Amino acid sequence: MCDNSRSVSDRLKELFADETDAITAGKLHMTQGNLNKIKNGRQALTVDNLRLISETYHVSADWILGLKEGRAINDIDLDRLDYSQVFVLIDKLYENKTIEPASLTETIKTSDSYDEVDSEEALDDSQQISTVGIDYDLIRINDPALSFMLRRRVKLIAVDLDIFNDWKEKHLKDYKGIPLLLCDEEMRDYLLNHCSGKTEGDLIETLKNYINLLSKK
Incomplete structure (x- = not known):
């Protein structure tokens, strides 16, 4: 195993240390066999694997690859x-x-x-x-989008923690790349008048449409 593969292997083992292989493989949508090959450096990480691990575990891809010491994405370590x-x-x-x-x-x-x-x-x-x-x-x-997300969080946790975790895994990644907007009257009016607020898809599409509108001004 080359030094780079060993570094990746060590960091993945550290990252997954608190979980069983079954749980980790389920989160990453792969078999336990493939997971073990990646963890032990016998199978190279694909770009898709790297991105999914980074997004699922909120760690920097550079950290996984051994290119930097801090796990944090954008210099914020969530843990x-x-x-x-x-x-x-x-x-x-x-x-x-x-x-x-x-x-x-x-x-x-x-x-x-x-x-x-x-x-x-x-x-x-x-x-x-x-x-x-x-x-x-x-x-x-004030931000209708953040308000929707926080209310959704409270409701899902009240129902079942597994449902909440499933929501986080499936939907929060859809908000990635959508910048924090200046929550002025124009922004609030647009979201409140153009979004039903009933589904993630509606809200995300409305946010993207508003951002496009701002870019044209």
Whole structure:
């Protein structure tokens, strides 16, 4: 086995270490026999194999090939996120107006919070939100696409974690390459008026159409 093949083999073994061969082969749509050949350097990775492993396990193709030390894609290692990186991501969402702090009426504190709410400001019980031990941490999601994806996530997890994981594997890759858009009034109006919001395909097609529209301006 040449040094490069050994490096790829070592990294794949590291990447798949917490799974059985059956689980890994299922995720990568290959037989366990082919998986073992690739892991042990007896069969070269195809471009399609490399891309699928990278997308499925959220690791850099350069890392798999031994060309760099960090696993991260775009310098963000999803398995080793720290608070600084998370803050930068959130800050970018604020810059693009994707999210914003919720209004006072959406985050008003009930009497079990640290600070008492003035009785003249208090909402009825159906509108109050308990934020025990903190000020408030609610945000408004302005981006209809992100809102759809997060609501879908919550619903699928509530139904079954396997269904959620299946959704992630089959559909999240379809959003790859779609840039984070400036969530202004024009963007929101376009998505809300041109997308049913019922399926991934509808949403992705609407996003792509809007991006094409922007490129022509």
